[in-house]
Amino acid sequence: MKVNVVYENLLKCDIKPSVQRMAVMEYLMKHFTHPSVDEIYTALSPKYPTLSRTTVYNTLKLFVKHGAAQMLTIDEKMTCFDGDVTPHAHFLCKECGKIYDLPMMDAAKNVVGTDMAGNVVTDVHQYYKGICKQCLEKDNMTN
Amino acid sequence: MKVNVVYENLLKCDIKPSVQRMAVMEYLMKHFTHPSVDEIYTALSPKYPTLSRTTVYNTLKLFVKHGAAQMLTIDEKMTCFDGDVTPHAHFLCKECGKIYDLPMMDAAKNVVGTDMAGNVVTDVHQYYKGICKQCLEKDNMTN
DNA sequence: ACCGAATTTGAAATGATTACAAATATTGGC
DNA sequence: GCCAATATTTGTAATCATTTCAAATTCGGT
Numbered sequence: 610m611k612v613n614v615v616y617e618n619l620l621k622c623d624i625k626p627s628v629q630r631m632a633v634m635e636y637l638m639k640h641f642t643h644p645s646v647d648e649i650y651t652a653l654s655p656k657y658p659t660l661s662r663t664t665v666y667n668t669l670k671l672f673v674k675h676g677a678a679q680m681l682t683i684d685e686k687m688t689c690f691d692g693d694v695t696p697h698a699h700f701l702c703k704e705c706g707k708i709y710d711l712p713m714m715d716a717a718k719n720v721v722g723t724d725m726a727g728n729v730v731t732d733v734h735q736y737y738k739g740i741c742k743q744c745l746e747k748d749n750m751t752n
Numbered sequence: 753m754k755v756n757v758v759y760e761n762l763l764k765c766d767i768k769p770s771v772q773r774m775a776v777m778e779y780l781m782k783h784f785t786h787p788s789v790d791e792i793y794t795a796l797s798p799k800y801p802t803l804s805r806t807t808v809y810n811t812l813k814l815f816v817k818h819g820a821a822q823m824l825t826i827d828e829k830m831t832c833f834d835g836d837v838t839p840h841a842h843f844l845c846k847e848c849g850k851i852y853d854l855p856m857m858d859a860a861k862n863v864v865g866t867d868m869a870g871n872v873v874t875d876v877h878q879y880y881k882g883i884c885k886q887c888l889e890k891d892n893m894t895n
Numbered sequence: 896a897c898c899g900a901a902t903t904t905g906a907a908a909t910g911a912t913t914a915c916a917a918a919t920a921t922t923g924g925c
Numbered sequence: 926g927c928c929a930a931t932a933t934t935t936g937t938a939a940t941c942a943t944t945t946c947a948a949a950t951t952c953g954g955t
Binding site: 625629630659660662664667685 | 901902903904905912
Binding site: 700711714716720734 | 823825826827828831843845846852854857859860863868869870871872873874875876877878879880881882883884885888
């Protein structure tokens, strides 16, 4: 991935770029695994040995505030992050813990910014839990 | 609320009733505030002075496993619980932190038990974030 | 190069949740 | 009703993600 793409993405969201912010954003733009803070920290640590976990926390919070990333609270143990901020739904596999992207229902996409029973909506989240295709196949093998 | 209603609800979900389980279930059936573990513990503590926080945790986990309650992971700080297990959406106010019930979109209700791109869906969650009616009115007053 | 502001860092604190083992309550067989 | 096996509850201690905070570093402007 070109450095410029990452750089421009930050600027577009009114985020002043820094080495650390570029690194985190690049990770989000390359990996659609809905990483946790720790996944990001562990992945970047070798390349940026002075990187601090706190910086990853700060950076992601900043990204979310500027609309450059999405925070997912599907897994009750840990917050995850998504660099894809276009409207889409998620699927959490109860067996392997992976989170997959799914299309969001059209009706839900249009709710942002509207009025729902007098309440102003700023975010919409839609997610499913269950067993994913891969795990289903694996389970069929062994049973 | 009649004790029997609570009792029967536990039996219906294959949960062996106990004093503590009845107390927690009664609280969930009376209060639709989507309480946290601590809210429930604090509310029941005066009436059941020997009640332990751990028991509230255990009990709620048991309820969720048996489909007698729903776990909400909307607020990233804390898990909340809902005694209403019929399909409905939620609205979290970013200002006051309250969670409101809203109708779930029809299209989403029918997804449970179905197959989505090869994945089996067991739970559907839909929620909104924004500013609630009450807070909007309050804000208008002061501004 | 220098200064003030913004950013990063790491250590310590916080707080929700879990693990666990001891205490208590419940159940079924006699 | 009594005893033993089982299930449940309890409280403390541990865990672990996240936040706080103050010192260190970096950055931007002059």
